[in-house]
Each structure stands twice: as structure tokens, then as C-alpha cells.
Amino acid sequence: MSTRNELKRKACEAIEKRKNELIAVAKMILENPETGFSEAKTSRLVAREFDLRGIPYRDRLALTGVKGEIKGGRGPGPKVSVIGEMDALLVSEHASADSKTGAAHACGHHAQIGMMLGAITGLQVPEVLSQLSGSIVPFAVPAEEFVQVERRMALRDQQRIEFLSGKQELIRLGEFDDVDMAIMCHTASDMVKSTFVVGGTSNSHVVKYIEFIGKGAHAGGSPHLGINALNAAAWSIMAIHANREVFPESETVRLHGIIGHGGESVSAVPSDVRLEWRVRSATPEAVARNSTKIDQCFKAGALAVGAKVKITTIPGYMPVRNNSSLQGLFKQNAQALVGKDKVVQMPPNRNRGGSTDMGDLSQIIPVCHPYTAGAVGAGHSKDYTITDYEVAVVNPAKIMAMVVIDLLADGAAGAKEVLEGWQPAMTKDQYLAFQRDRAQVVEFDGGEV
């Protein structure tokens, strides 16, 4: 029987050998960006890669997800998922943006598919796989970026999804029921001198879709007959700003949104103005509290001009709970690969301000969500570019393969250890009940007060 280090060496060698292929896959996804729940081409590409590797899979999970399973040679045991996110953002000015849709990989998810395929490339080496217990679940998941709310609400109305993000929906569908733990690795451009960052957490959030309903009128001829929904919206945004001073820094509150519909023609009083908004805070409790405050601002905007407002609150993400054992394994293997001083561990309460649906999964099963270098430019901006694919794709692939070996070799002793120390924050049912409770529609008529 080989030692774990030998298994890891073999896995890494296999990845190294096929690295150009893995990088080519990532670049192909970069050039074919698709937003959440629309990842048709990306999904097909993943399925083809699974076919080529002889991995059985199910696809079209939560519309576009592809879930494979590779059984270890040592019999049943825990299932470890290696997750790669498929979706792009909308950043039309990005160099690799789709000229028609504006979709662009301005958050590096294309690298994740490369690294996921890389990890299984290493783990599928027969000498490696034969030593593993349990199974590996490579999982290409849709819609991590919580965008295009209007479109996703339409999917929800058509009952094609219930939750508006990929992992949330996959949890609901039971696609994580057979998964014991999950790992993934996200690219980042703010790594300073380190190559990997582990630990820390992310914000919880709710998503809001706000419809101000005014009354159209000729903006020059008879503005007195109109009710200006854009004024209601603009004023609400000012009202939100006026509240910023009441948010303690410890809650890392982020309130931001866009105006999706701001009026139809400049010569008409806007009567239909719609916003997408985001309320992020460190804890779900703070999100709930701040969400109420923000609702008051939107209602007050309606009241200010006598408009109506409909506020749809959509369950958003939970803070990431990084499992310390999984994180420890990731850190050790990263240090072994790139050197001790290149791996930074953040304290558990260090909050990056953003949010991920990996946070939702982390409430139910052990996960770790580390970051790798290789990107430059501000995340979610036109400048965000993967410049070093070795760092962004190949290194994380090797580390994740090694983490899986640590988990599933030796009769899955590592995975069992993770599970022994594990306390879920909530069960799947509790999670679903909690999220469904956050879904709310409030209607308010500012003309009636």
C-alpha cells in the first residue's frame, strides 16, 4: 500500500501532465461566458469532459448543474464533493464579455471548472483511486452570482426553480443529501504576496426586487397629473444613505443596488421604476434587522410622492462557516505545494464583505472556501483578469486532489475525523424553513397615508 504522500505525488504528476488541457478548458469557458441558470454551453462542456473521463453523471440539476460520481476502490465511505461554479457576471466592458449578452467571467469562475477537472484528473489515476474509500463527487453548479433577479423571478414563477441561486436550489432538490463534505477554491486578485488564503467568512444577505408604481403623465404638459416613480426611487436611495451612520462596522453592512427600469421615455413622468437591491450584513439576524430598515426607506420613498411600492424580499446567502479540519487540510497541502509563507490563514470572523451560496451549504455540511491568487483587477469589474493560470487553475487542482486523498485514503480516516467533530448549524429542513420564511412581499400605498 502506498503512503498518502506517494498518492499525492502521483495525483499531482497526472495533473501537471495535463495542465495545458485544464487551462484550455478554463479559457474556453472564459470565452463563452454565461450567466446563472443559463450555463448551457458550459454545462455541456463539463458533461463532455465527464464523458471523456468515463465519469457517470446526472445533468440539468437546478437547470444546468452537472453532478458526477467517482467511486474509490476501497468500498463505500464518505462522499466528498469538489465544486466548480459555472456562471459568469454581467460586465459588458470586460475584454472577454459576450458581445450580445454582456456576460463576462469577472469573478474567475471559469478557473474553478478547470481546477475541478484537474482535481479529478489527479484522483482518477488508478493507483490513487484504488486506495480511496467512499467517492468523489465533482459538481459543476450554476448561478452563484445573485444577479438578473427579474429573470430568475420569472423562472421561479414558472416553477422551474424555487430559490434563485444554484447551491440553494440544489440543496432544496436534495442534490447535497448524499454529500458529506464539499471543497472548492475561488480566485482572488487582492492576495498581496500570498498565494492562498484560507479561513475568514462572508456576509449574509437578502436580495430585494422593488417596484415603484406611479402614474404616467406628460412630463412637460401635465406633470401635476403624474406620480413620479423615479423620484420615489431616487429619494429612497438618499434615505438609505441617511441611515448608513446607524450600522456598526462590526456588522459589515453593505447596501447597494441598481435601477433596472428607470422610466420609459424622458418626456413622460416615470410610472414604473424597478430596482434590484442587496442588503448584506455579517449575520442573518443583522440582515433581518437592516432589511426592515431598508424597507422603511422604500416605503418612505413611495410616501414622499404618493406612489405605490411592492418590495419582494428574496432569500439570499448565509455567512460561510469554514470547517476548521477541512481548512487545516487545505492549508497543509497548500503549504506543501507553494511554501509555508505563501499561505495566509484569516481569523474566522474576518469578513470579506461579499457573499456566496457556499455559505448556505456550510450551514448543513462541512465545507471550505479558500482563495487562490492568479487574478488581477477589482473583482466584478472589467479589469478582473486571470493572468496566471498555473496559479489559478493548476495549483488549486493539485491541492484539492491532495485534500481528497487526505480525506478518503486510509479507509477515509480523514473524512471520518472531519465528520466526528462536525456540528451543523441547521439541518436541511431547518435551512429550507428559514429561507422560505425570509421570502416576503410587502406592498405599500404611499397615497393612502
Next chain:
Amino acid sequence: MASKEELKRKVRDAIDQRAEEIVRVSKTILDNPETGFREVKTSRLVRDLFAEAGIDHRSGLALTGVKGEIKGGSNGPSVAVIGELDSLIVSEHPHANPETAAAHACGHHAQIGMLMGVAYGLMSPEVLEELSGRVILFAVPAEEYIEIEYRDELRRAGKVEFLGGKPELIRLGEFDDVDLAMMCHTTSVAEEKKLCISGTNNGMVAKRIQFIGRAAHAGGAPHLGVNALNAASLALMAIHTNRETFKDDNTIRVHPIITKGGEAVNAVPADVRMETFVRGANIDAILDANRKVDRALKAGAMAVGAQVKITTIPGYLPLKQNATMMEMYKANAVSLVGEDGIGYRKHGTGSTDMGDVSQIMPVIHPYVGGATGLGHGNDYMVKDYNLAVVTAAKALATTVVDLLADGASGAGEVTSKYRAAMTKDQYLKLMRGLAKEELYDPTE
């Protein structure tokens, strides 16, 4: 029996003879400015002048008003000639009282001069006996709607019910024995020339607003506070977002001030106060704009979770002037300053409580030139007292002759064509209906 023209000549001559005296009265008042319901010295001066001239009078009406009466040779209608006693507060005005900052930046001091001019003109020998009816010489308080907090306290103490002089005098019944009323206000607008024939004016309601938040250390614990100043500033913005819905011909004016904006810069403001008027050309327009302002104020409170207390106080009603009386006045004005000296003003967007009087009886409220600077500004000065006091007195007095001579046929012509917009009782009911006090708590 003397002809109207002869009477008018005598009246004008008599006024000319006392021109210096009545200008001196105006200048004395200019140097002793007092704000509304506090016109103690000005009131005393009028009483002394009335006593000296042998005019029967009552004083202390609506606190400081003085109402004199001179009787014609026979019975008939009564015509009030009104002069306003009060000043504004403009601390930078050259004639401001250094202690109170009161200043005659609206020319009311000229009105008391003209009131005395009218009295002297009509009391000249052989004139009064030719008139049928009575002339009420009415020095009235508090036309400028200011010091709302002070006056509201007077109201709460039961000393006044309404915050303007004429509404209060109407309530007290002091206009019950008046059939027609006139006055003349100074103007500094060059285009309005020497004597100006004017039209309508905006009416208004006044508001006291208090945003109630929660104080907290603004640096240490702003999250524990509720910022009443943010509520107020948002409310101001909310009012602005409604401006596009105000119709041009309603000439809405909403112009708030913050009278208390916080106590210490390092504390979250918990008590912020504002005052505003809501003006408009007609009562419906005022009520519509007032409803929008209330909504905007509540929105400000709702946005930050503060409370807002809104006190709406009846202000002034829109002014409508009697066309028949104005024709008489205009003819007299032309004979004084010529056609070239006549200016016109169609609609004024300020407000006057002469508007209230105009709802229940025929009135005119023309303007006289002679002033420079911006009305209510620190540079508003009456420069040509001969025009602003003496000529205006002649125009008013000769119009009284038109109304009350020949058995008051002129007044008869006015009243026969006139239909009041409302009775005194209807007026009081409307005004009382405008008064409202509301505490809005968005958390309830």
C-alpha cells in the same frame, strides 16, 4: 351740495397741508419697528394721533389694534381704511431695532402715515358732512406671518385664536360693522410704477414641524441614535421631489426654514424643528400642496424611524379684489399720477390677511411706489415719502369720497354687484378646519 370733484379737491388739499406731518408719522414708526401683536409703541402713537384729531376710537383690539371712526353727515355704509402696524425681522436692515432685529422692510410704516392722511383729508371742513355712512380708520396688527412659535404660544395661552391680525379681528367681530375695506401697500418693483392696480394674491397655511429622534453619541454610538436632522433634511428633499407636480397657475410656494437643527455637533440630533408656509392661488391648491408636504414630512420620519409632529395653522386666504372699487381707485390714481404713472400687477405670490377680509367683503389692496430694494430684504427702503404716503393717502381718501358721497351711491354700486365668497361664520369654520395637529410615528 358740493360735487364729488370739489370734495376730492378739498380732500387732496387738506392732505397736502398736513403732508409733512403724516410723513413724520411714518418716519417715526420706521425708527420704532415692532413685530406683530407686539406693536405697543406704534399702537400708542396711533391712539395719541386719533385723540389729538378728535377721532373716536377703541384700542387693544387683537392685542394692539386701534379702530377709529368718523361719521358722515348722514347714515350709510361703512368703509374701512386700513393701515398695518407691524414690522418684519431683518436684523441687517439699516433701521432695524438692535435688540429685537425688527425692521420695516415691507413699508407698513407708510401705511399708518397714509391712514392719518386719509383721516385728515376726510375731516377737512365741508367734506365729512357730504358723506353718507362711516369711515373706519383701522390700524391693524400682525400682517406679517412671522414668529410662528411666539404666536402659537399666544394661541395656546388663549390670547389669540388666529396668528394674523385681520383673521383675529374678523373673529372678534371687529369687521362685522364694516361693509367695504381698502388699503394701499408700498412696492419697490419699478414696473409697478407710481400707483399700481393689482389683482389676486396667494393664500397660505403655516406649519410648525418637530422631528423627534433619539440622541446618542454621534461618534461613539450612532447606531443607538435616531437622527432627527436626517429625517428633516430628507423631508426637505421629499418636498422638492414633489415640486414638479405643482401647477403653474396654482403658484405654489413651499419655503421651509429649520429653526432648530440639533444641539451639539457630537450628538445625534434628537429634536429638530422647522417652520414652513404652503402657499397657493386658491384654497384647493393650498390643501393639495399641504397634503403633499405632510406626506413628505412623514416620509422623512419613516425613512429613519423618527417621529414627526406636524402642526398646521390656518394662515391667510387668497386675495381677490373688487373690480368696481378698483375702477374707482384707478380713476383717482390716474388723476393723481397720470396714465403713465399707473402700473399693474396681475397676481402676487406672497400672501396677505387682506385676502381673508376679501373673502367676506369687497376690498381693494393696490400698491404705491416710492420704495427701493427687495421686499423683506435688508435694502427695502421707502425713498419717496411724498409718493408712498401722501399720494397714496389722496388716492384712498378720494376713493372713499367716490363710495360715500351722493348718498353713498358708489358704495351701493359696489355692494349691489358683490357676492361674498363666504360668510363670516363660513370663514371661521374653514379656518378652524385647517388647524390640525398630528403626531406621526412610523413604527406604529
